[in-house]
Amino acid sequence: GAVVSQHPSRVICKSGTSVKIECRSLDFQATTMFWYRQFPKQSLMLMATSNEGSKATYEQGVEKDKFLINHASLTLSTLTVTSAHPEDSSFYICSARDQTIRGRGYTFGSGTRLTVV
C-alpha cells in the first residue's frame, strides 16, 4: 500500500518553456503532498507543501510564480515549472502522506529528472 506515482521520470525542455510534473497517490487519499528539489550529491530540500483545495505553502526563497502547484484532488498534485531556465535543471521529488498510517505514511515518488537546455 501507500504507493506514489510520479510522472514523467525524465524530461528535457527548451529554455523558456513550461513543464508539468504529476504526483499521484495510487491507493490512498492525500490531503497534503510535498514537493522537494535535489541537486546532485545534495540532500532533498523542501520547496512547498501542497494542500488539497487550497493554496500551496512555499518555503522561503522558492518563487511561487515560477513553481506553480495545483492540488485539485485528493490523489493528484502537479508542479509546473514555468519559463524554465537551465538553472532549474534538477531532480524533483514529491511525497504524500497516507493519514491512516501513523508516521510511516510518508511515501515518495520515484522523482523527475528535469533538464533545461
Added chain:
Amino acid sequence: GQQLNQSPQSMFIQEGEDVSMNCTSSSIFNTWLWYKQDPGEGPVLLIALYKAGELTSNGRLTAQFGITRKDSFLNISASIPSDVGIYFCAGLWNTGNQFYFGTGTSLTVIP
C-alpha cells in the same frame, strides 16, 4: 528550512563490515525516519522511530531515537554490495507537517 547534520558524509567499507552513521539537529523532533536513496530514484523508507530512546530493527538495520530527541543513529550490520546508496535521516515535529532531511551519508561497499 531546517537541515539536519549527518555524519559521516561518505563511507567506503569492505563487504561484511558493520556501518554506523548519525544525524543531529539543533531542534527536537517527535519522529525520526531513515531513508535510502538509490541513484535516480526517490527515497525509500527503512525505519521509523516515534519515541525517545526507542531502538528499532529492520533486518540488518538498527536505528535509535536519541534520548535528547535531537539525534538519531543508524547501524547496518554485515554490509553487502546492495547496501550501496545514500542514506538520509529525516525529522518530523508534528504528524501532518513537513519533515526535514539530513545532509545524507553516501555508502560504498567494496566487494
